Amino acid sequence: MTSIRIRRRDTIDRPRGIGGLCYGGDYNPEQWPEEVWREDVALMREAGVNLVTVGVFAWSRLEPEPGRYDFGWLDRVLDLLHTGGVGVCLATPTASPPPWFGLAHPDALPVSADGTRLTHGSRDTYCVCAPPYQEASVRVARALAERYRDHPALAMWHVHNEYGTWCHCDHAAAAFRDWLRARHGSLDALNDAWTTAFWSQRYARWEEIAPPRATRYLPNPSQVLDFRRFLSDAMLGHYRAQKAVLRELTPDVPVTTNFAFGGWVPVNPWEWAGEVDLVAVDHYPDDPAQAAGQTAFAADLARGWAGGRPWLLMEQAAGIVYTGPRMRAKPPGEIALHSLQHIARGSRGAMFFQWRASRGGAEMWHGGMVPHAGPDSRVHREIRDLGRLLPRLAEYGEGGAVQADVAILWDPESWWALESPAFPSSEVRYLDAVQQAHRVLWRSGVTADFARPPGDLSAYQMVLVPALYLASGATARNLASYVEQGGTLVVSFFSGIADEHARVRLGGYPGALRDLLGIRVEEFLPLEEPVRLRLPGTHQPSDTSNDVPRNMRENITGDTAQDVPGNAGEDVPDDTGPGIAGTIWSERIESRGAAVLARYEGGPLDGLPAITRHSHGAGQAIYLSTRLDDDAYAGILAAAGLPASPAPAGVELVRRGGEGASWLFALNHTSERQEVKASGTDLLTGSPIDGILRLAPGGFAVIRMPHDTP
Numbered sequence: 039m040t041s042i043r044i045r046r047r048d049t050i051d052r053p054r055g056i057g058g059l060c061y062g063g064d065y066n067p068e069q070w071p072e073e074v075w076r077e078d079v080a081l082m083r084e085a086g087v088n089l090v091t092v093g094v095f096a097w098s099r100l101e102p103e104p105g106r107y108d109f110g111w112l113d114r115v116l117d118l119l120h121t122g123g124v125g126v127c128l129a130t131p132t133a134s135p136p137p138w139f140g141l142a143h144p145d146a147l148p149v150s151a152d153g154t155r156l157t158h159g160s161r162d163t164y165c166v167c168a169p170p171y172q173e174a175s176v177r178v179a180r181a182l183a184e185r186y187r188d189h190p191a192l193a194m195w196h197v198h199n200e201y202g203t204w205c206h207c208d209h210a211a212a213a214f215r216d217w218l219r220a221r222h223g224s225l226d227a228l229n230d231a232w233t234t235a236f237w238s239q240r241y242a243r244w245e246e247i248a249p250p251r252a253t254r255y256l257p258n259p260s261q262v263l264d265f266r267r268f269l270s271d272a273m274l275g276h277y278r279a280q281k282a283v284l285r286e287l288t289p290d291v292p293v294t295t296n297f298a299f300g301g302w303v304p305v306n307p308w309e310w311a312g313e314v315d316l317v318a319v320d321h322y323p324d325d326p327a328q329a330a331g332q333t334a335f336a337a338d339l340a341r342g343w344a345g346g347r348p349w350l351l352m353e354q355a356a357g358i359v360y361t362g363p364r365m366r367a368k369p370p371g372e373i374a375l376h377s378l379q380h381i382a383r384g385s386r387g388a389m390f391f392q393w394r395a396s397r398g399g400a401e402m403w404h405g406g407m408v409p410h411a412g413p414d415s416r417v418h419r420e421i422r423d424l425g426r427l428l429p430r431l432a433e434y435g436e437g438g439a440v441q442a443d444v445a446i447l448w449d450p451e452s453w454w455a456l457e458s459p460a461f462p463s464s465e466v467r468y469l470d471a472v473q474q475a476h477r478v479l480w481r482s483g484v485t486a487d488f489a490r491p492p493g494d495l496s497a498y499q500m501v502l503v504p505a506l507y508l509a510s511g512a513t514a515r516n517l518a519s520y521v522e523q524g525g526t527l528v529v530s531f532f533s534g535i536a537d538e539h540a541r542v543r544l545g546g547y548p549g550a551l552r553d554l555l556g557i558r559v560e561e562f563l564p565l566e567e568p569v570r571l572r573l574p575g576t577h578q579p580s581d582t583s584n585d586v587p588r589n590m591r592e593n594i595t596g597d598t599a600q601d602v603p604g605n606a607g608e609d610v611p612d613d614t615g616p617g618i619a620g621t622i623w624s625e626r627i628e629s630r631g632a633a634v635l636a637r638y639e640g641g642p643l644d645g646l647p648a649i650t651r652h653s654h655g656a657g658q659a660i661y662l663s664t665r666l667d668d669d670a671y672a673g674i675l676a677a678a679g680l681p682a683s684p685a686p687a688g689v690e691l692v693r694r695g696g697e698g699a700s701w702l703f704a705l706n707h708t709s710e711r712q713e714v715k716a717s718g719t720d721l722l723t724g725s726p727i728d729g730i731l732r733l734a735p736g737g738f739a740v741i742r743m744p745h746d747t748p
């Protein structure tokens with residue numbers, strides 16, 4: 039082993055020694071005989087791979103018996119990779135403790151809500167609150183760091199894998215009580231926050247409190263919410279303990295972990311983002327028809343967590359995606375197209391799970407960069423082609439900030455609270471609401487940021503607030519001041535309903551946002567069947583939903599702003615317009631100063647407001663009290679001033695701007711040829727583009743534009 043010294047930078051958010059974009063994936067050499075390793079590294083070189091995550095599930099190989107380490111094989115792997123020019127994102131293997139661990143420490147195995155103690159046999163069998171697991175984790179992290187601190191291949195630390203394991207054991211219960219003491223201060227405050235007067239749940243001693251274990255009927259929603267918050271913090275504590283050791287021994291090496299998406303993940307990435315040197319995410323779209331939109335969604339979310347700074351796509355699938363009821367092979371071209379989407383939206387590269395598809399084991403059917411067929415395969419050829427392309431983007435480096443005029447608020451705690459079982463409609467789902475908001479923007483060709491409430495929103499022309507069920511007073515004030523200063527806020531139903539303890543705000547919904555929206559909602563009427571909404575004031579009846587945006591625009595904005603009645607609760611002229619449908623949800627709204635943009639037609643709410651707009655200060659706050667389809671939603675946004683995109687439908691444009699340069703990423707998600715107005719140099723082909731960029735079906739381009747391009 040040779041050793042290197044790299045000067046410490048102020049920020050260490052770039053894998054050490056990797057200048058351009060990162061390209062590679064999880065590499066699990068412990069699954070293969072050594073002769074395969076040489077072929078692996080040769081293939082990696084050919085494919086332009088420059089970074090691999092090693093050892094993420096290798097604990098039983100690294101520490102076959104408690105305290106006895108076997109590093110010989112890993113030494114050889116790291117040396118080989120280094121010789122091949124591949125950097126290593128070295129993982130601490132704590133997501134998969136070895137068989138001996140559970141036998142030695144049965145109390146550290148996780149307990150499910152129903153009291154079942156899980157056993158070794160899969161992965162993630164541990165409780166982050168169990169002292170033996172905490173100690174073993176830090177020990178193995180220290181052993182790795184001591185061994186490899188000076189290894190030249192070491193580019194980054196990858197702590198654990200996809201934090202998200204729930205445990206309801208006694209260790210977790212004790213730690214939960216400590217956390218609750220710190221959060222609530224006193225039992226009185228906790229009893230009040232959890233509304234324990236209901237069903238005789240009042241706690242007289244801390245020892246009486248437990249995690250939300252299996253119980254007879256509905257659990258206490260505030261307890262469940264606090265438990266998820268606690269789990270996020272407990273896991274963060276586990277991460278921090280390892281990070282401290284890695285930082286102490288390798289101060290120049292960035293440390294990260296990979297965030298997962300999903301309702302099962304009790305991790306609040308907003309809280310974690312400041313603890314990782316480079317935000318890293320895994321992404322597996324689960325709907326083939328929406329895969330491109332879901333990719334943009336995940337990438338925008340990751341950039342939000344990273345505060346607009348570069349982040350890294352740590353995992354995606356190369357071939358078959360191991361998810362859903364039916365595995366799905368990525369169609370030709372999608373590996374590159376999705377990777378470029380992530381890079382356009384701020385990823386510092388494209389990484390995969392995993393390098394070589396396993397021949398056995400639980401995930402043997404998950405695709406690999408080298409599939410079961412070997413390198414002579416369509417998938418590997420696409421991997422090689424992409425690897426040859428990415429260095430052409432090297433000049434783009436940091437790439438400048440992604441430019442977005444619209445933000446969507448993202449609040450995992452509202453998501454968690456809405457997962458509770460006893461809500462007025464099980465069809466009101468946080469993720470659906472947020473994904474729809476993003477999808478509508480994406481299809482309209484508008485790039486969105488995700489923002490954390492409350493936060494600085496002044497950079498955005500428009501902010502969407504989907505299903506922000508929990509809203510603190512600070513969030514309500516923050517949104518009001520955004521609108522006062524000229525912003526356009528679009529709030530959708532079931533926002534602002536509860537406080538941070540998941541208690542309903544009284545006096546009419548949506549409690550926290552009532553004044554800002556200029557309305558008061560008396561009751562909710564979840565819908566079984568769609569309801570018609572009557573749009574106001576057009577004299578051009580239309581039979582296509584695509585006309586809705588135009589009709590609404592005529593009535594709400596632009597030169598016709600004077601047509602819109604003020605905030606006296608009067609209507610936009612009524613009755614002659616086409617209708618749109620509302621689904622899932624409806625509300626009995628009384629306008630308290632808001633103009634009515636659409637009314638319910640028929641049923642118990644006939645003639646009452648469904649969509650409203652309230653002027654507040656220099657801005658406007660729009661409220662959608664029912665679920666619209668995507669076209670109608672887009673119509674509302676266009677009417678409210680959403681900037682129009684120059685892109686043809688199905689073409690994704692992302693603009694990046696830095697000091698002295700700007701770039702346009704153009705990605706064609708259609709099966710037709712497309713044209714986009716652009717001038718500059720195509721970095722991928724080196725060709726000049728003079729006014730018109732032509733994109734092949736599924737094609738993409740990255741254009742360096744003259745800096746003064748508007």
Ligand code: GAL
Pocket residue numbers: 199200298320353360391401404
């Ligand atoms: C990820 C996980 C990987 C692998 C992959 C495919 O969520 O981090 O280890 O399991 O999914 O299922």
